[in-house]
Amino acid sequence: MELGGVFLMMLACIFSASVIVLTIRRAAPLSTKLPVTATWVEELSTDRYRPMLRLLDGEDFRVLCAQPGYKPEMIARLRRQRCQIFRGYLRSLQDDFGHVCVALKLLMVHAKEDRPDLASVLIRSRFQFALGMVLVQIRLAFYWCGVGTVDAANLLRTFDHLQFELRSLIPSVALGA
Numbered sequence: 001m002e003l004g005g006v007f008l009m010m011l012a013c014i015f016s017a018s019v020i021v022l023t024i025r026r027a028a029p030l031s032t033k034l035p036v037t038a039t040w041v042e043e044l045s046t047d048r049y050r051p052m053l054r055l056l057d058g059e060d061f062r063v064l065c066a067q068p069g070y071k072p073e074m075i076a077r078l079r080r081q082r083c084q085i086f087r088g089y090l091r092s093l094q095d096d097f098g099h100v101c102v103a104l105k106l107l108m109v110h111a112k113e114d115r116p117d118l119a120s121v122l123i124r125s126r127f128q129f130a131l132g133m134v135l136v137q138i139r140l141a142f143y144w145c146g147v148g149t150v151d152a153a154n155l156l157r158t159f160d161h162l163q164f165e166l167r168s169l170i171p172s173v174a175l176g177a
Contacts, residue, residue: 015141020134041103041170044096046160049152052089055082056143056150076146083144090136090152097129097159100166107169118165125162132158 061075104122108115132155139150 016134016138041166044100044163044166046156046163049089049093049156049159052086052093052152053156055086055089058149079144079146083140086140086150086152090133090140090155093152093155093159094133097162100159100162101126104162104166104169107166118169121165122162125158129155129158129162 061078064070064074064078101122104118108118108122132152136150136152136155139148142148143150
């Protein structure tokens with residue numbers, strides 16, 4: 001293997017490790033104080049993250065390329081802007097996911113009976129979310145460079161599933177049903 005190839009592999013490993021460390025660090029909740037109210041739970045929704053699924057869609061780029069006066073720099077600038085917006089959605093999703101995890105932990109601690117099944121769901125969901133976040137961040141880095149696509153649907157499914165678990169623990173009367 002050439003020296004350049006080894007260097008690129010080392011650079012990719014360092015980048016991947018950095019993304020993993022940063023993702024795990026952000027996933028750790030900073031505080032266990034959380035306003036777990038019925039209103040807060042009711043306002044949680046994956047709907048606010050639906051636009052991110054289309055944000056990096058290639059159709060907008062194809063339309064831009066077909067416009068008079070198109071320049072390749074326009075695509076690069078639009079791609080960078082969209083990636084920044086997408087990262088904002090990811091931060092918000094990660095924060096909401098962390099809040100749901102903390103809320104579930106607090107509810108489990110204060111529950112009258114043990115819920116090992118819920119603890120298992122929580123652990124599995126946190127692992128799936130962290131792994132999904134790492135994969136999305138890596139794909140986003142490639143996408144920033146113009147390579148590949150990014151799909152965050154699995155992250156939203158994991159968040160939605162955990163949010164469903166939280167809602168199931170709150171009495172339906174408290175949620176306004």
